[in-house]
Amino acid sequence: xxxxxxxxxxxxxxxxxxxxxxxxxxxxxxxxxxxxxxxxxxxxxxxxxxxxxxxxxxxxxxxxxxxxxxxxxxxxxxxxxxxxxxxxxxxxxxxxxxxxxxxxxxxxxxxxxxxxxxxxxxxxxxxxxxxxxxxxxxxxxxxxxxxxxxxxxxxxxxxxxxxxxxxxxxxxxxxxxxxxxxxxxxxxxxxxxxxxxxxxxxxxxxxxxxxxxxxxxxxxxxxxxxxxxxxxxxxxxxxxxxxxxxxxxxxxxxxxxxxxxxx
Amino acid sequence: xxxxxxxxxxxxxxxxxxxxxxxxxxxxxxxxxxxxxxxxxxxxxxxxxxxxxxxxxxxxxxxxxxxxxxxxxxxxxxxxxxxxxxxxxxxxxxxxxxxxxxxxxxxxxxxxxxxxxxxxxxxxxxxxxxxxxxxxxxxxxxxxxxxxxxxxxxxxxxxxxxxxxxxxxxxxxxxxxxxxxxxxxxxxxxxxxxxxxxxxxxx
Numbered sequence: 154x155x156x157x158x159x160x161x162x163x164x165x166x167x168x169x170x171x172x173x174x175x176x177x178x179x180x181x182x183x184x185x186x187x188x189x190x191x192x193x194x195x196x197x198x199x200x201x202x203x204x205x206x207x208x209x210x211x212x213x214x215x216x217x218x219x220x221x222x223x224x225x226x227x228x229x230x231x232x233x234x235x236x237x238x239x240x241x242x243x244x245x246x247x248x249x250x251x252x253x254x255x256x257x258x259x260x261x262x263x264x265x266x267x268x269x270x271x272x273x274x275x276x277x278x279x280x281x282x283x284x285x286x287x288x289x290x291x292x293x294x295x296x297x298x299x300x301x302x303x304x305x306x307x308x309x310x311x312x313x314x315x316x317x318x319x320x321x322x323x324x325x326x327x328x329x330x331x332x333x334x335x336x337x338x339x340x341x342x343x344x345x346x347x348x349x350x351x352x353x354x355x356x357x358x359x360x361x362x363x364x365x366x367x368x369x370x371x372x373x374x375x376x377x378x379x380x381x382x383x384x385x386x387x388x389x390x391x392x393x394x395x396x397x398x399x400x401x402x403x404x405x406x407x408x409x410x411x412x413x414x415x416x
Numbered sequence: 417x418x419x420x421x422x423x424x425x426x427x428x429x430x431x432x433x434x435x436x437x438x439x440x441x442x443x444x445x446x447x448x449x450x451x452x453x454x455x456x457x458x459x460x461x462x463x464x465x466x467x468x469x470x471x472x473x474x475x476x477x478x479x480x481x482x483x484x485x486x487x488x489x490x491x492x493x494x495x496x497x498x499x500x501x502x503x504x505x506x507x508x509x510x511x512x513x514x515x516x517x518x519x520x521x522x523x524x525x526x527x528x529x530x531x532x533x534x535x536x537x538x539x540x541x542x543x544x545x546x547x548x549x550x551x552x553x554x555x556x557x558x559x560x561x562x563x564x565x566x567x568x569x570x571x572x573x574x575x576x577x578x579x580x581x582x583x584x585x586x587x588x589x590x591x592x593x594x595x596x597x598x599x600x601x602x603x604x605x606x607x608x609x610x611x612x613x614x615x616x617x618x619x
Binding site: 303304313314345346 | 452453520522524525538540541542556558
């Protein structure tokens with residue numbers, strides 16, 4: 154029996170899908186059997202970020218409505234043997250699925266997989282309720298912005314009222330030089346308000362844009378800063394004790410990184 | 417937006433005042449959302465009166481309402497009384513027990529109580545605490561706090577770190593200055609000479 158983890162945030166654009174793709178790939182790189190579920194019905198993205206868009210035949214709604222078997226809808230990633238994706242439907246909306254159906258689906262998947270990772274849509278409506286229904290662990294993604302932190306706080310409250318306690322926090326897109334100058338919320342400010350366990354921090358990294366467009370999760374790239382951060386998070390989720398990345402302003406780092414990729 | 421559903425403190429517990437023109441299904445949905453957002457704060461077994469002077473409910477509607485309230489552990493009770501007037505409530509305040517909340521109140525959550533409220537934890541931005549009596553926060557207060565919400569002008573708000581965006585006591589509203597200094601000591605807000613005043617308290 155594995156774990157069902159939902160990646161959620163409330164606010165859009167903070168990196169839920171990127172985080173789902175990278176954590177899923179990260180687990181798969183360590184040989185874990187992973188199922189990624191895109192719960193963002195109608196605005197599916199995870200398949201694009203994973204580079205699996207052209208292999209979709211059946212989707213989540215087909216499974217729920219009984220048009221196909223679950224195994225038929227699971228897309229196996231050729232690059233990573235143990236990684237599977239259950240894509241969302243693009244032509245339907247969030248009301249095509251209900252929380253009971255999602256819970257049942259997760260229960261079925263968790264029998265076969267070490268980790269089931271659910272990419273939650275933005276917002277707190279039906280899509281959110283569906284996404285969290287079957288999860289036994291939640292990871293909240295936020296960025297160092299007041300609005301994102303506010304929404305994260307709301308989400309933590311909603312998770313609590315659904316009986317899902319102790320979510321973990323990922324702070325995404327930290328810009329070290331801005332934190333150093335005091336222009337950006339720092340980690341301590343965010344933790345003080347949200348008061349939940351910090352799972353990891355991810356530096357702002359241009360390579361994420363490249364990897365998203367190419368459909369290759371950044372975690373597979375050994376030189377990217379975000380890749381190291383995601384790898385650390387994966388190891389922490391597996392119970393290893395990995396210290397937090399140092400967020401020191403290192404002006405040379407991004408410049409060096411750019412040189413590596415020639416842009 | 418108009419408030420279709422309002423909870424008010426009353427002698428026997430809570431009073432539910434329903435909009436007289438809104439569709440009943442709208443009322444049920446609104447009520448459900450309200451209960452959902454504050455579910456832990458409605459003490460189980462509290463009687464909820466629905467004054468029939470404001471909105472007359474059919475038998476079927478009454479049953480629906482009773483069923484919904486029951487899922488949150490609340491007891492439905494139809495009364496023919498006038499909705500309680502604010503003053504009456506504050507007169508009975510002394511008899512009401514204090515509510516102790518032992519957790520952080522997060523954005524979107526609301527604590528609503530007829531008497532005084534003591535919160536051990538933070539009140540985060542976007543959260544609301546509305547109390548008939550005093551509010552005491554053992555933690556940082558960054559949300560909106562309303563003490564003496566039913567007209568008690570003697571109510572006070574005390575917080576270990578009072579960083580509230582807005583403080584309301586009885587009918588007065590005070591807004592935080594745009595550049596708030598961060599106090600490292602306990603402060604108390606009260607009404608003095610018709611103004612909301614914040615003072616340092618030493619414990």
